[in-house]
Every structure is written in structure tokens, then in C-alpha cells.
Amino acid sequence: MVELAGTIKVISKLLRDFLVAEEYAYREGFLQGVDQKVKLMAILLLIVLAVSTQNIFFLLLLFLFSLTMVLLSKVSLRMYLPRFGFIPIFALIIVLPWIFLMPGQPALTFIGLNVTKPGIMYVITFTLRVTACVSCVSLLLFTTRVSDLLHTLKSLKIPSPLVDMFGLVYRYLFTFLSELERMLLGRECRVVSDQGLLKNWRDGGNVVGNFLSRTFYRSENVYKAMRARGYDGSFKTYPRNDKIGKKSIVFMALVGIMVGIWLVTRL
Amino acid sequence: MARDKVIEAKNLKYRYPDGTVGIEKVDFELWSGEKVAIIGPNGSGKSTLLEILGGLIEPTEGYVKFFGKESIDKYELRRRVGIMLQNPDDVLFNPTVREDLEFGPAQLQMEKEEFNKILEGISQLLDLKLYLNKPPFRLSKGEKQKAALGSVLALKPEVLLLDEPFSAVDIGAKQSMIKYLNRLNEDGVTIVVTAHDLTTVPLLADRVYLLNKRLIAEGSTRDTLTNAELLKNNGLEVPPLVELGLRLGINLVPLTVDEAVRRLRERFCL
Amino acid sequence: MHIPDGFLDLWICAVMYLISAMVIGYSAKKLKDKLDAPQVSLIGIVGAGIFAAQMLNWPIPGGTSAHFVGGAIAGILLGPYAGCLSMVSVLTIQCLVFGDGGITALGANIFNMAIVDVFVGYGIFKALRRYNQDVSLFLAGWIGIWLGALAAGVEIGVSSIFAYGLMTTVLVMGIWHGALGFIEGIITMLAVRYVLIKQPDFVPLPKEVRG
Numbered sequence: 001m002v003e004l005a006g007t008i009k010v011i012s013k014l015l016r017d018f019l020v021a022e023e024y025a026y027r028e029g030f031l032q033g034v035d036q037k038v039k040l041m042a043i044l045l046l047i048v049l050a051v052s053t054q055n056i057f058f059l060l061l062l063f064l065f066s067l068t069m070v071l072l073s074k075v076s077l078r079m080y081l082p083r084f085g086f087i088p089i090f091a092l093i094i095v096l097p098w099i100f101l102m103p104g105q106p107a108l109t110f111i112g113l114n115v116t117k118p119g120i121m122y123v124i125t126f127t128l129r130v131t132a133c134v135s136c137v138s139l140l141l142f143t144t145r146v147s148d149l150l151h152t153l154k155s156l157k158i159p160s161p162l163v164d165m166f167g168l169v170y171r172y173l174f175t176f177l178s179e180l181e182r183m184l185l186g187r188e189c190r191v192v193s194d195q196g197l198l199k200n201w202r203d204g205g206n207v208v209g210n211f212l213s214r215t216f217y218r219s220e221n222v223y224k225a226m227r228a229r230g231y232d233g234s235f236k237t238y239p240r241n242d243k244i245g246k247k248s249i250v251f252m253a254l255v256g257i258m259v260g261i262w263l264v265t266r267l
Numbered sequence: 268m269a270r271d272k273v274i275e276a277k278n279l280k281y282r283y284p285d286g287t288v289g290i291e292k293v294d295f296e297l298w299s300g301e302k303v304a305i306i307g308p309n310g311s312g313k314s315t316l317l318e319i320l321g322g323l324i325e326p327t328e329g330y331v332k333f334f335g336k337e338s339i340d341k342y343e344l345r346r347r348v349g350i351m352l353q354n355p356d357d358v359l360f361n362p363t364v365r366e367d368l369e370f371g372p373a374q375l376q377m378e379k380e381e382f383n384k385i386l387e388g389i390s391q392l393l394d395l396k397l398y399l400n401k402p403p404f405r406l407s408k409g410e411k412q413k414a415a416l417g418s419v420l421a422l423k424p425e426v427l428l429l430d431e432p433f434s435a436v437d438i439g440a441k442q443s444m445i446k447y448l449n450r451l452n453e454d455g456v457t458i459v460v461t462a463h464d465l466t467t468v469p470l471l472a473d474r475v476y477l478l479n480k481r482l483i484a485e486g487s488t489r490d491t492l493t494n495a496e497l498l499k500n501n502g503l504e505v506p507p508l509v510e511l512g513l514r515l516g517i518n519l520v521p522l523t524v525d526e527a528v529r530r531l532r533e534r535f536c537l
Numbered sequence: 538m539h540i541p542d543g544f545l546d547l548w549i550c551a552v553m554y555l556i557s558a559m560v561i562g563y564s565a566k567k568l569k570d571k572l573d574a575p576q577v578s579l580i581g582i583v584g585a586g587i588f589a590a591q592m593l594n595w596p597i598p599g600g601t602s603a604h605f606v607g608g609a610i611a612g613i614l615l616g617p618y619a620g621c622l623s624m625v626s627v628l629t630i631q632c633l634v635f636g637d638g639g640i641t642a643l644g645a646n647i648f649n650m651a652i653v654d655v656f657v658g659y660g661i662f663k664a665l666r667r668y669n670q671d672v673s674l675f676l677a678g679w680i681g682i683w684l685g686a687l688a689a690g691v692e693i694g695v696s697s698i699f700a701y702g703l704m705t706t707v708l709v710m711g712i713w714h715g716a717l718g719f720i721e722g723i724i725t726m727l728a729v730r731y732v733l734i735k736q737p738d739f740v741p742l743p744k745e746v747r748g
Contacts, residue, residue: 003596003602006594010594011592018634044641047641050543051641052547095699126543126700130542133543134542141633145363145400146362147366147400149634162561164577165581165584165622165623167581168577168582169630170585170630171402173585175356176585176589179589202727204593204724205723205726206727206728206731209728209729211589212587212590212732213735214586215585218357218582219578219583221352221354222357222582223578224318224324226370227323228350228358228419229418230346230375230422231374233577235361236373237373238373238379
């Protein structure tokens with residue numbers, strides 16, 4: 001059976017995270033003004049660099065770089081860091097045993113086990129890498145409107161029907177979440193007594209089945225609305241004037257410096 | 268100017284895939300420049316009829332003819348006949364309201380300059396400026412309804428089919444939407460609305476089709492709405508003003524508040 | 538089960554992107570004559586529904602709770618090719634809009650949850666349905682997600698960036714998601730059974746599923 005309170009908490013968190021990020025995406029900050037295509041490609045590049053280096057100095061620098069971008073983009077660090085903080089913590093916990101497992105020169109002994117220097121280095125590098133990566137991705141989330149993002153994907157030659165599907169997922173997610181919430185609350189009101197585990201589970205399954213059937217129904221109506229306005233297989237849009245402005249050039253230069261540093265650390 | 272027949276439908280029948288009958292034995296005619304309402308209780312097949320008239324679904328039996336042509340090009344149909352479905356959440360399927368307004372014109376390759384002009388006009392009239400860059404799910408139901416109307420108007424259709432367009436907008440917005448639609452009509456746009464709440468019908472329609480699975484009656488708004496028995500028999504609420512007029516035995520029953528005020532003034536020399 | 542950035546070697550990411558892109562291309566081609574307007578809206582909107590349903594909390598003993606992924610459900614209700622594209626849409630939006638799963642790991646995440654889960658789930662359902670529909674649905678959900686998790690285990694395990702060996706990652710993912718997958722199986726069974734029994738006419742089930 002679905003746990004109502006927990007579900008509502010999850011839904012609310014998703015919605016709140018999204019709204020906060022969206023709010024910042026509308027501000028007039030540095031990254032918000034960078035051309036979307038440049039931004040997306042540059043962030044992808046930075047993450048690729050992070051994944052292919054062992055250099056702690058570079059990873060630390062990349063993390064600081066992303067935080068600088070956050071500040072320049074008028075995003076509050078207090079909103080930014082908690083958004084993804086759990087991922088580095090999770091990563092740290094997973095690889096922590098390697099401070100003992102990694103063979104090498106012992107740094108100190110802890111309840112009879114050797115903590116090795118390479119072990120410590122590995123754990124720090126790994127956690128720092130995950131942190132830098134997720135921080136870079138979050139730059140994208142906090143400074144890009146979804147509609148622009150989808151437009152960018154199209155201009156990067158991702159096939160239009162696929163991007164249109166992405167758009168529909170985004171558009172109807174929140175509509176469906178509130179529908180789901182209503183369905184769950186409605187059921188909660190009707191179920192008075194505890195009806196036993198089996199029945200509870202079946203009920204939960206029925207809610208999911210019923211809910212999914214409704215999404216099918218919805219898609220039929222949306223399809224009608226699309227046809228009503230001339231849809232024939234792809235969402236056409238007017239070209240936008242994405243000009244590569246000053247901010248884009250500055251950003252590219254900054255990313256270029258990061259690439260340079262990365263190259264130097266590889267020598 | 269001789270009026271052209273815009274839509275002509277004969278002996279329509281629609282059966283849902285599961286076999287239940289949506290509507291049957293419905294004839295419908297629409298002349299250029301008309302304002303028509305399709306009224307009927309919930310589940311009477313109004314939306315189904317409207318969707319057939321908009322060319323979105325094919326009738327199981329019978330035929331629909333647009334602009335007197337035997338067959339019509341899909342693009343021509345979409346450009347000339349605009350249809351707004353009942354649930355604005357279905358109509359607004361784009362990431363932002365602006366893209367929803369842009370969708371139709373972009374599909375049908377309207378010039379961008381022309382669209383920009385239209386966009387300006389529509390967002391002004393429907394008060395949409397603040398919402399243009401918002402995702403539709405952040406709008407209230409009434410705002411969504413206005414945006415949905417805007418997205419259909421953006422195509423500048425000659426014929427406008429609207430399914431319960433005021434069910435959620437607030438009173439002020441309703442008044443201004445009605446005024447706007449009437450102005451469009453004066454400029455030559457043919458308008459069909461469906462309604463189960465009859466209070467707005469006299470403000471927006473000269474002619475009425477009463478539907479209850481079958482076509483029950485067709486006639487002027489006055490004749491139909493003042494036939495209390497007909498309305499009641501078909502599950503519709505008689506508008507309070509009409510009820511008042513009928514019970515008082517006034518011999519030209521008022522349909523709108525304006526009309527009632529005028530009549531009462533004459534009567535009592537107010 | 539969303540792999541973040543920094544857990545996979547770059548070459549694994551590239552390989553998984555390549556494989557996923559090929560399967561997506563193949564699925565789109567398979568749908569080609571059908572990948573017209575109704576398919577696009579169906580795939581996108583049912584995808585949004587699956588995303589929303591993933592937010593449901595299913596309590597498990599021990600006080601924590603589980604979420605289901607829904608790949609098998611998508612594969613069965615939409616057919617494998619449309620189901621795959623639907624899950625691809627969900628995972629991409631989760632990655633780019635909600636920060637769930639890494640950008641470099643997107644190819645791998647798509648492979649695990651939108652390809653393995655969907656095609657395996659559909660395949661099991663199709664193969665075993667004639668014996669017992671409920672059991673086939675349960676196994677479709679369970680084994681689909683389990684193999685998806687094992688694939689994730691392999692991807693992480695062969696990555697040198699992640700110090701644990703292949704044995705460990707496969708074992709951990711296998712045991713953990715083997716247990717969690719039980720819930721996925723039950724929900725898949727109950728939810729799909731509901732849709733199949735009710736078979737509302739607006740659910741255009743694939744021919745081979747409608748039966």
C-alpha cells in the first residue's frame with residue numbers, strides 16, 4: 001500500500017526543488033545570459049574533464065569554479081548546496097572503506113587497521129570528483145529554463161519527436177502529480193478500517209493502474225488539441241535569435257582556462 | 268452580402284469505441300457570421316458534436332461539409348476552423364504559455380512578423396502578458412482557460428468552436444471575454460460555443476441547438492430559452508431571469524439583465 | 538538506481554551512450570510508420586504518468602520505503618519500442634531538469650532502466666503469459682529491474698574510477714535490487730492487471746498485449 005504522508009513529502013520536495021531552481025533561472029545573472037547551447041556543451045565538457053582526471057587540485061578548482069559561477073549567477077549558495085549535497089555524502093560513505101582497503105604506505109592505525117595514504121587520497125579524489133560533477137550539473141538546473149533547454153536540444157540535432165516527448169513529460173508531470181495526490185487523498189478518506197496487508201497492496205496497485213489508465217485518456221485528448229492546431233508529427237517553432245553575446249564569450253574563455261589547467265595537470 | 272454556409276452536417280451519429288452512442292440523428296448548419304450555442308446537460312454529447320464539427324473526430328454515420336466543399340485540405344481546415352477543447356490542461360501542452368500561443372501559427376507556417384503582431388494583441392486583450400513565460404501548470408484554472416482561448420485565437424480562425432469556454436474564469440474575465448468574442452463576431456468571425464449553464468448563452472448566441480444525445484430543438488435563443496418545459500425536460504436549469512419573467516407573465520421575457528432593466532424601467536417608469 | 542557522474546569511466550559512458558543511442562534509433566525506426574502524432578503524445582504523456590507514479594512511497598519492513606521504476610510496466614502497456622522511448626524521456630528530464638543521475642552517466646542509466654528493464658520485462662511477460670498472467674507480470678517487473686540493476690553493477694564494477702571490483706558491485710546490486718525488485722514485481726502485477734481487466738477503450742494497448 002502506498003504510504004500517503006511519505007509520498008506527499010516526496011512530491012512536495014520535487015516541486016519545491018523545481019520551483020526554486022526555476023525562480024533563479026529567471027534572474028538576470030551571468031550564466032542565465034550565456035547562450036544555452038554554449039552552456040550545455042561547456043558543462044558537459046567540464047564533467048568529462050572531471051571524470052578523466054585523478055588530479056585533486058583540478059577537481060578542487062573545478063568545484064570552486066562552479067561555486068564562483070553560482071555567485072555570479074545570483075544564485076544563493078544556501079539554496080544551491082543542499083540541493084545536491086546528499087550525493088557527495090552518499091558517495092563518501094560508499095568509498096570510505098577504501099581508506100583501509102587501498103594497499104600502500106600506512107598513514108595511521110585505527111583499531112588495528114591501517115589507514116593508507118593512497119586510500120585517503122582515493123577517497124578524497126573520488127568524493128571531490130562526484131561533488132564537482134554534480135555541482136556543475138546543478139549550474140545547468142539553476143540557470144536554465146526548461147523551455148530553453150528543450151529548444152537547445154533541438155538545435156543540437158536531437159530528433160524533434162524525441163525532444164517533443166521530453167517536453168510533454170515535463171509539461172504533464174506536475175499536472176499528474178497533483179492528480180495522483182488527489183486520488184490518494186480521496187482513497188484515504190474512504191478507507192476507514194485497517195483492511196489487512198493483502199487488500200492494502202491490491203488497493204495500491206489499483207491506484208497505480210487506474211492512474212496510468214487516466215494518463216492514456218489524457219494523451220488522447222492532448223492529441224486532439226495538437227491536431228486542432230495543425231500538428232502533423234513534429235512541434236515546429238519559430239527560430240529564436242540565439243546570439244552569442246559577451247557573456248557567452250567570457251564564459252567560453254573561463255572554460256577554456258579550465259581546459260588549459262586540465263591539460264597542464266596531465267603533463 | 269449573401270451568407271455562405273460554413274459548416275453543414277447531416278444525420279450525424281457517433282459511436283464510441285466501446286459501443287455506446289455519443290450522439291445520433293443530429294443535423295447542424297452554420298452560416299458565416301453567426302453566433303450559435305449548443306446547449307445540453309452534462310453527457311449530452313456537446314463536446315462530441317463540437318469535435319466532429321471541428322474535424323477532430325469522424326462521425327460514425329453522416330457527413331460534415333466545410334465551406335461548401337466536398338472535401339477539404341487538412342491545413343486549410345485547421346487554418347480556418349479553430350477549436351478549443353474543454354479542458355485547458357489538454358489545450359496547453361507546451362512548456363510555456365508563449366509556446367502554446369506560438370504552436371498553431373508555427374505549425375501552419377504563419378509569418379513570424381504577423382504572429383508577433385497577433386501575440387501582442389491577444390496577450391493584451393486576454394491579459395496574458397504576465398503569464399507568457401510561465402509553464403501552464405503554474406496558472407490558475409481561469410488563467411489557463413484564457414491562455415487556451417488565446418492559443419486558438421492565435422491562428423486567426425474564421426470559425427471559432429469553443430467548448431465551455433467560461434467554466435472556470437472569474438466573473439470579470441468572463442465579461443471581458445464575452446465582449447471580446449462579440450467584437451470578433453462583428454469583425455466577421457463565426458462563433459459556436461457549448462454550454463450547460465445557460466446564463467451566458469443570450470450574451471453570446473443568436474441561435475441555439477439543444478442537444479440531448481439527439482437534436483431536441485433548434486431555433487432562436489429567445490424561443491429556446493423561454494421554453495421552460497423543454498429545458499427542464501432535458502435536464503437544463505431555466506435561467507433565473509427567464510423563470511422570473513415567465514412566472515410574472517411578462518410578455519417578452521427578458522433574457523439578459525440589461526434587457527430586464529430596460530423592460531422594468533419602461534414598465535414602472537423608473 | 539540513477540548513477541551519478543563520477544562513478545563511471547569515460548569510456549564506459551561513451552560505450553553506453555553509443556549502445557543506448559543505437560537502441561533508441563532502432564526503436565524509433567520500428568515505430569517509424571507509427572511514430573506519428575498520436576504516438577508522440579502517448580509516449581510523452583504516459584511517460585509523465587510513470588514519472589509521477591515513481592514518486593509513490595511503498596513502505597518496506599525496516600522503516601524505509603521503496604519507489605518503483607516502471608520500465609516493465611511501460612514496456613507492457615506501450616509495447617517495448619514505445620515503452621523504451623517513454624522511459625528515455627523520463628530519464629532525460631530527470632537528468633537535465635531535476636538533477637537525478639549524471640549527464641555522462643545518462644547513456645548508462647538509459648541502458649539500465651529504459652532498455653534492459655523495458656525489453657526484458659516485456660519479453661518475460663510475452664513468453665510466460667500463456668502459463669499464468671499474474672506470475673508473468675510479477676516476474677517481468679522483478680527480473681526486469683533486477684537485470685537492470687545487475688547491468689548497473691557491471692558498468693560501475695568495470696570502471697577503474699570506482700575502486701570496488703566487479704564481483705562486489707554485481708553482488709551488492711544483485712542482492713539489494715533483487716530484494717527491492719520484489720516490490721517492483723508486485724506493483725507491476727497489480728497495476729497492469731488492473732489495466733488489462735478494465736481495459737478501458739481509451740488505452741490503446743499493443744495488439745499482442747490486448748490478447
